[in-house]
Amino acid sequence: MNIFGIGLPEMAVIAAIALIVFGPKRLPEMGKTLGRTLKGFQSASQEFEQEFRSALRTAEEDSSPPSATAIAPAPVLTAEATAPAPLAAEVLEAEAAAPTAPVSPPPSA
Numbered sequence: 001m002n003i004f005g006i007g008l009p010e011m012a013v014i015a016a017i018a019l020i021v022f023g024p025k026r027l028p029e030m031g032k033t034l035g036r037t038l039k040g041f042q043s044a045s046q047e048f049e050q051e052f053r054s055a056l057r058t059a060e061e062d063s064s065p066p067s068a069t070a071i072a073p074a075p076v077l078t079a080e081a082t083a084p085a086p087l088a089a090e091v092l093e094a095e096a097a098a099p100t101a102p103v104s105p106p107p108s109a
Contacts, residue, residue: 018030
């Protein structure tokens with residue numbers, strides 16, 4: 001019997017130490033809590049695996065090769081479509097024409 005790479009003698013030593021540390025009254029309670037936690041992890045893992053397989057199946061169904069009629073032609077770019085907006089051009093011209101003032105150091109106290 002080998003669980004998580006731990007054999008039967010190692011598990012007996014761990015159980016004896018747990019019995020000494022936690023006492024006979026709290027040990028069953030802790031065992032139940034540990035069992036519930038492991039069951040929760042197992043169910044979450046199974047749910048994640050089911051969702052992953054479902055998403056994989058959906059992706060495989062959607063990745064069928066498209067038909068030639070489903071592909072739309074690319075739009076043609078004209079000079080008018082690639083020209084900057086008039087407002088942006090005006091802002092750039094105004095910034096370029098504005099004089100820049102020299103930066104003076106802050107007054108010392």
